[in-house]
Amino acid sequence: MKDKEIPYIELFTDGGAEPNPGKGGFGTILKHKGRQKEFFGGYEFTTNNRMELMAVIFGLEKIKTKAKVTVYSDSKYVIDSIEQGWALKWRQNNWIRRKNAYVLNKDLWERLLEVLEKHEVNFNWVKGHAGHIENERCDYLANLGIHSENKVKDDGYLDYLENIEDYQEKSITKEGDLCRKCNTPTIKKVPNKRKVKKHQTYYFEYYLYCPNCKAMYMVEDAKRELLDNNNTLF
Template sequence: MPKKLPEVILYTDGACRGNPGPGGWGALLIWNGKEKEIAGGNPQTTNNRMEMKAIIEGLKTLKRPCHVKIHSDSALIVNTFTKGWIDNWIKRGWKKSDKKPVENRDLWEEMLRAAQPHKLSWFKVKGHSDDELNNRVDALAVAESKKF
C-alpha cells in the first residue's frame, strides 16, 4: 500500500504596481498546524509572473514529496492546470490555440519542474474578498512590491 503523502496547504498571490512595474509575491505554507510565510519581488515584472513565482517558490520550499493543495486567485493559473491547457500548449510546442506563443513559458516550465515530485490539487479563491489567508498573502505580495 502506497504511503500517504504529507498534506500541505499553499496559499499564493502576486501583486504589481503598474503592469509591468515593480512587483511582489507572497506564499503561505501550512503543514501539521505549522505556518511558514515566504515572499519576494522584482523591480520590473508583471502581475502574472508574480502569481506564478509565488507558486514556484512555495513548491521549491518543500523538502519532500507532498500533496499540495494550492489556493490561488489567478484564474489563468488554476485553469491552466485544471482544464488541461498546459498539456495542449506542450503538445503544440508551447503555442496557444490561436497559434501565438505562450507568454511566460520560462515560468510555466519552472513551475512544472517544481511540481514534479508532488501531487497537486488546485483551488480558485476569490481575490480581495473575505478569504483571510488569501488576504494575508496579498498583503505579503503588496509589501514586497513596495520595496522597489
C-alpha cells in the same frame, strides 16, 4: 515495513504588479500540521500574471519531500491553465499557440509543470479581497515584495520584451507560411470561378490554403480591383 506517509500541505499564494506591468511582488504561505511559514519576493519590472505564477512556483519549490498539496489562489489564469490542461497542451506544442506565436510566460509555465510532477497537487480558486484570511495575508506579503528595497530583475520578462515579436501572432501573407490552426505550410490556390456581390469593388486573385486542416486565408497581396461589376469575374 509500513510505507512512509505522504505529508499533506496547504499552499496559499498571491501576486501582483503596480502598475501592470511595473514593480511586482508575490506572497506565499505554507501550512503543515499547525506549522506555518511565510515568504515574499519583489521584482523591479514584471506583470500580475507572472507574480501569480511565481507565488505558486516558489511555494512548491520550497517543499523538500513529495507531498499532497492543495494550492489556494485567486488567479483564474493560473488555476484554469492547469486544471483545464492548457499548460500541458502548450508544452506538447513546444510552447507555440494556435496562431504561430510563443505562449506568454512560458519560462514560468515550464518551471511550474516541472515542480508539479514532484508532488500530488490540486488547485482551489478563492475570491480575492473577500476576507479570506490567508489570501489577505498573501496579498499583504506581495505588497511587501512590491515595496521592498532589494527587488530583483525578472529575467524572463526582460527576455520577453527583447523578443516580443516571437510572442505576437504572425500574419499569413505568403505561400509556405504556417497555418494558424495546425502549423502546416500553406499553398497557393487560384479559384476557377468566383461570385461577386453587388457593389463589390475588389476580388482575391488567389488565396492561401492549408492542405491538412483545409483552412483558407485571404491575403492583401492577392487583392485586385474589380473593373466590371457583373455577377462573375470571367
